[in-house]
Amino acid sequence: MGEVFAGRYELIDPVGRGGAGAVWRAWDRRRGRYVAAKVLLQSDAHTLLRFVREQALRIDHPHVLAPASWAADDDKVLFTMDLVSGGSLAHLVGDFGPLPPRFVCTLLDQLLAGVTAVHAEGVVHRDIKPANILLEATGTKRPHLRLSDFGIAMRKGEPRLTETDYVVGTPGYVAPEQLRGAEPDFPADLFAVGLVALYLLQGRKPDSRAIVEHFTQHGAPESAAGIPQPLWQVVATLLQPDPHARFRTATGARKALTAAVELLPQAGPGDPVEVFDRIGPLPPGFGPDGPDTAGTSSAEGTGGFPLATKQSATAAHRPGPGADPAHGAPPSAPAPGPAPAATERDVATHAFTAPGRPPEAPGTPASAAPLRPGPPAKVAVPVLLAALLCFAVGIWALTTG
Structure with missing residues (x-):
């Protein structure tokens, strides 16, 4: 079974990686559905403020994939969104x-x-x-x-x-x-x-x-x-x-x-253009209706998660140039030159x-691309999150008042 985050999200397998976070397929216990969970990999103030701004968006539209909820656990934070399994337009052009x-x-x-x-x-x-x-x-x-x-x-x-x-x-x-x-x-x-x-x-x-x-x-x-x-x-x-x-x-x-x-x-x-599932099948212990509770692991409820040990799931899809899992490049993908x-x-x-x-x-x-790059300063996530949320609310009040 997967690791449990904040007592609600069961992280199953990584499906991609972006510039500041890894994207996991997760089971949302409260909503009873699979979601994509973007886990923040850095905890510097600048990245956290971007996180606050991004997760604050609540745009409900069939052609927009915006965050739906967020959670913090110890020194880690994530937000969730709908799980979209057909890859990106870059994948589509790579195939066709x-x-x-x-x-x-x-x-x-x-x-x-x-x-x-x-x-x-x-x-x-x-x-x-x-x-x-x-x-x-x-x-x-x-x-x-x-x-x-x-x-x-x-x-x-x-x-x-x-x-x-x-x-x-x-x-x-x-x-x-x-x-x-x-x-x-x-x-x-x-x-x-x-x-x-x-x-x-x-x-x-x-x-x-x-x-x-x-x-x-x-x-x-x-x-x-x-x-x-x-x-x-x-x-x-x-x-x-x-x-x-x-x-x-x-x-x-x-x-x-x-x-x-x-x-x-x-x-x-x-030949028709086909948009097929790139994430691949669920791992053992998970089915269409969620995890198999009979196989719950002892790790459940610990709040930890093995970003360094779990590997990306193999996507069952037609091969093509540049093909990789949805929601970003896989953790092992090299940066483009x-x-x-x-x-x-x-x-x-x-x-x-x-x-x-x-x-x-x-x-x-x-x-x-900064002209004067410098190393990020590490901060305590829960305290900074609270401060940043207050800051975001203040900015919103100033810009809408």
């Missing part, structure tokens, strides 16, 4: 390569619906990328997308957690105005949605620097290789370097996408048509 335009439009419509719900709460996500967009395991039926990982999200008007010389976000998916130090705003998320769209349609990570330079020097290209013109007009508007030239809202982008779909040719015959910068010649001729970098490595953690 460029996706059919109509299938991409379905995914983009759902993503924009989720972004609309997030923005309606006054929240800027700041890290929209393929690895943070998860999928339910729907097989060959209509896909169901969930926007996840709000670790660096913030409400408009909140104080930043970083100094002005930090760039927060995943390299390659940061809007140009953010690179120039602008305050986080909704159009930055829409720029990232445009890059995700290009990634899905072309099957490779887009060169955002080359795209921005091309748009700045030559304007938006009339078309991009392999992308139907009506759909390209929507994507090109999302990719405008000037935030004022993009769609004003995610709702506006979604309306334009709906109009573009009506002009697309009907899908031709071909830096991508080469585009040359000046690439800007004019290769930004949209030439083969680019290989598909994005799933689970790439969000990065904050």
Whole structure:
């Protein structure tokens, strides 16, 4: 049987890892269901404050995967969310390569619906990328997308957690105005949605620097290789370097996408895109209705958990480039190396048509690149959590009052 955390969550097996925490499949005793539990691996003040912000989000939307609850036990903290087993968009492209335009439009419509719900709460996500967009395991039926990982999200008007010389976000998916130090705003998320769209349609990570330079020097290209013109007009508007030239809202982008779909040719015959279960079967002692109580281990109720001894479950799925468990890269996955910068010649001729970098490595953690890095200070988690929660409530009162 699994280890029990805070007397409520039975941690079963690790299914992924992010920048600051490991994600476990867990049994929620109170709700009687399996959940994903993100366990914080660090206890420095900066990471804990991000944890407080992320777990405080309560966005109830079918295309958003936000935290549902949280708990603290001794020097460890976690929050839980729905367990999503179909992997990420990065996994899907790794398996199938460029996706059919109509299938991409379905995914983009759902993503924009989720972004609309997030923005309606006054929240800027700041890290929209393929690895943070998860999928339910729907097989060959209509896909169901969930926007996840709000670790660096913030409400408009909140104080930043970083100094002005930090760039927060995943390299390659940061809007140009953010690179120039602008305050986080909704159009930055829409720029990232445009890059995700290009990634899905072309099957490779887009060169955002080359795209921005091309748009700045030559304007938006009339078309991009392999992308139907009506759909390209929507994507090109999302990719405008000037935030004022993009769609004003995610709702506006979604309306334009709906109009573009009506002009697309009907899908031709071909192999269907399949979104299959990547987490794999439950280990012995667990069934669809929860743990086998007859096999309860002596560790139950101890509150400990063996992050260093348990290994990632083997996912039963079709092999493909970059495939790994959902909710991030597995604990043993190496960090991706830096991508080469585009040359000046690439800007004019290769930004949209030439083969680019290989598909994005799933689970790439969000990065904050400080100019003056320093070691984190360890703190007492329960005391700091209480202080940070008070701080978060005070900030919320100031920004909403």
